[in-house]
Amino acid sequence: MSTVDGRHTLDREAERLAYKPPEIRHDKQGDMGTEERIEKAMHHFVKNFNTQTASYLDGCLHCGMCADACHFHVRTDDPRYTPIWKLELFKQAFKREAGPFAFFYRLFGFKKKVTIEQLEEWQHLLYDSCTVCGRCSLVCPMGIDIAGLVSMARHGMFKAGLIPHELHEVAKRAAETGSPLGITPDKFEDRIDWMADEHDVEIPVDVDQADVLAVMSSIEIQKYPQSIAATAKILNAAGEKWTFRLDGFEATNFGMLSGNPDWQKEATMKIIDAAVKIGAKLVVLPECGHAYMALRWMGANMLGKPLPFKVMHISEYLSDALDKGKFKVNKVSKSVTYHDPCQVSRRGGATGAARNVLKHLGVDFREMEFGGDYNWCCGGGGGVVTIKRADPLRRRVFKLKMNQV
């Protein structure tokens, strides 16, 4: 159950562009008492502490340089949006509960227990104002992966029932129906039939044995279903033995974005199980950036062992297929630039793939100044796009991207 802070009602009917968010809105899930929420937050903060996170949380110099890399801070000048400040409670929990000198911190009260008011305030900082884009991680002179820590800090927030209402609802819907937009297997099949008919393309579904499993994001299925046909055309042209599966088609992972590792694992396992069932050697992921992070880099860790198949972003698949001459493309005489999805490029390492595809297309490719791995984030990733109250901030931050383009 997710409830909205009663002091400021959630305006469900308002048009998004007309939406005026209340200045303060701390959402809560469940009916836990204050102490229980704090305990859960601390417990699940602590569960994430390992050598990597510990060295990061212990190593911060408080130099503040991450502020200059963060689009939320650069656009607002609000010091609270300094990336490392978003982790202040996580750091506090580490120093007090798990750090090398935790005993002394507790004994002398050097680090206080986090309060419910702090947790509520940090809901805004950890969710509304961080897309986990990882630009801050590249400027840190200590090499601290701040974005990775934000994702971990969200685990404690989720377990304490303190995440933004809309993100919780979307993640919950994904857990219950298998899709954040409520796309059921029947609906997906309908869309496939429609696209197969509309584009006159053969689209295999629920094939028992196939080399390649293709998955889609709900937003594509719902709003841009031509992606379904495009993917089919590409895989058919490459001569792949491939299929969509109705028991594992959703690539997005809002469990991960919300901070619930259980939902994250469930979503990931659906794809893994479907791929294993058909003996797939490759899973091709759609455009969605965080889907790449969820399966390519975190999927095997959800399974607890190496994946028995390869994982490729669609840009990687295209790049590889074109290099191998699996199909040819018509040259395009246009000038284009490319916005890198942060989780695919900066944090995922596939920066070169899309550029190679553009090279094959023969376009006049114009790299943005400080594009590629250092690009400005669009401002909507990390689940921020779902949070209505964050819309004005998100749009303000997007201006940086617009200017860069």
Place this chain on the structure above:
Amino acid sequence: MDLLDFARGPALQWAAYILVAGTIWRIVGIVLLKEKPDFSEPRARGGLGAALKVIYTRSFTADPFKPATMYPKMLAYVMHLGLFAVVLLFVPHIMFFEGFLGFSWPGLPNNAIYVLGVAAVASGIALLVRRVTSPVLKLISNFDDYFSWLMTMLPMLTGLIMPLRFGVRYETLLAIHILSVAALMIWLPFGKLGHTFLVFITRGTTGMVFERRGAKT
């Protein structure tokens, strides 16, 4: 035992013990926490090579961040390099190290050391001014930041004023200088000055994780 004997003897000796024990405690406390294995298929080689690469490369600022971070970075460079030069290349310091290491190395002329020392202190003061005036730094700073600054500056300042004497005996000034070094050694493992050794762990870890992904480091 006079003050200088105490400073040179038990004070420095115990400070060294605390420095070593505190450093080991802090590193072990971090390393002993459980580390989950990464089962994802690597795109590139991670490992020690990747760690060493990022330990080196993260010393420099990437082009997109240079305009915004140039000023504090320059100050930090001057402070650190000045500090290293004064500690390791001042002839009396080299003689001190030779006392227990058994070997020495060439030092810099005293005048050069003074210039570097003054530059380091000036940079340290500029960094402090920045810390108390920048809204970001004011928000994120805590006791550790200011105390660590003080602990770092005291040996520098007590060393720089020694030639001036101020009518105080040389032995007393030297004793105060050594005691300030001992205080720095005692504090170093416990606060943010631990970055002296933590920097290798944090940069190295990021190197191994992200180079393995083939991602930007």
